[in-house]
Amino acid sequence: MSLTKKISQRVIPIKDFSSCAYCSVRRLCLPVSVDREEINIIDDLVANRPSLNKSDYLFHAGDKFNSLYAIKSGAVKTYGSTKGGREQITGFHFSGELIGLDAIGNNMHNCSAVALEKTVICAIPYKSIEEVSLHVPAIQQEITRLMSREIRNDEEMLMAMGSMRAEQRVACFLFSLYRRLLLRSKEKYTFRLPMTREEIGNYLGLSLETVSRRMSSLHEDGIIDVENRLITLRDIDALQAICH
Amino acid sequence: MSLTKKISQRVIPIKDFSSCAYCSVRRLCLPVSVDREEINIIDDLVANRPSLNKSDYLFHAGDKFNSLYAIKSGAVKTYGSTKGGREQITGFHFSGELIGLDAIGNNMHNCSAVALEKTVICAIPYKSIEEVSLHVPAIQQEITRLMSREIRNDEEMLMAMGSMRAEQRVACFLFSLYRRLLLRSKEKYTFRLPMTREEIGNYLGLSLETVSRRMSSLHEDGIIDVENRLITLRDIDALQAICH
DNA sequence: CGGGCGCTTGAGGCAGCTCAAGTCGTGTGG
């Protein structure tokens, strides 16, 4: 049955709390211009909502590209392997974020994605997105906007990597987590890192020891508290100032 | 007059050698699945084909986003300014490449684009692309593919920046230029750098002196010849091996 | 022909890496 038919035959749905309509991070995956009706359409697309445990793979580099993945809860890292065989982390992704956009181009994932903790995922088959976007231009536009934003993010990261010293990189990293993790939680200034120091260092182009040292010195300066993976921001203005 | 009308009223065109149909880099801007008819449509979109001199701006950071730009010939750098006020180059772009995709997301350019030498540009109004892609899905798909590829490129660059030593960065940079510049020219192994050592260093996260030194040592190893901005690749396999 | 920019090369310093040792926290098996 074609998706178009499916949509027209759709009855008023029974409340389904796994539906996007009730998803607490909906406004993050689908930020704008998607009205009630369109949510129902998207809802139909979401094939499954698998739950991943720590170290479970969402996809491997080289896998055929089928779906985009929206993170409902949890945390995921994506990484590629450099030609030297070293693993290089390209990003950390949290609830409300969409991954897999880089695979559309040649229909294959060029990085691997692993859960850093218990994580719930919405898999959205790309074929369906393409089909639906013929009828609902807003969805295609939203995908385009998200991709554009991803390009911008990557380029900002490139700018940071090219010019920043170790302390700046760590400060920016923490500030970025602050904006992405805390704005959607009750805690205002405390969050738990889902990744190791080594993974942070890998991502930032630093050794794990340097990450540790710089976090210690940020603590000595009264800017953050560090208790293993629990980070508390004590002076956000100072933290932000270091990034600049 | 709406674009749709314009298309239906279109007569068989007089040969226009500035048209995309006769553009030598067409297969690069519009790599796949765009047939003769669709080229005519795109052709109508291209508002103007301005010629830029060295140091002319294509757009500034903060400008309202109106058009995507395809480079017909020449070379362009894009850069943003870090919060510290430093200029950070995010990319070099050559004939057949498309720039401005990162501006779609919030309708504003977040980097500036400057010609590094005499450069001819096709400006393609994004509004028109959006309108046309309602009728010609292949065009929207092509934009999506190009964006996806840009994300991938940026992420590969991030991986490189995170893990590579100076010599590797310079070697990869030269190898990347080899693939992008030489494949569309007659010369097999010689090309002219359109940018300064300082710009290369800025892009790669190195000082200009380090770029110079590493190029000298690549020369001493018999891998490249350097004659000011004229680079000749003497041992491509060795060059590629260094990147790995 | 002169001035300036782009580039090369040298010398010295330092940020961050590597190696190493020791602590702490967590998960696992008895």
Added chain:
DNA sequence: CCACACGACTTGAGCTGCCTCAAGCGCCCG
């Protein structure tokens, strides 16, 4: 439930690759 073991983290010491500062050359353009 406790003990043990291993992985994660911190901190120290020494090393090195890249940066900074500096001087000099050469090419290009006015």
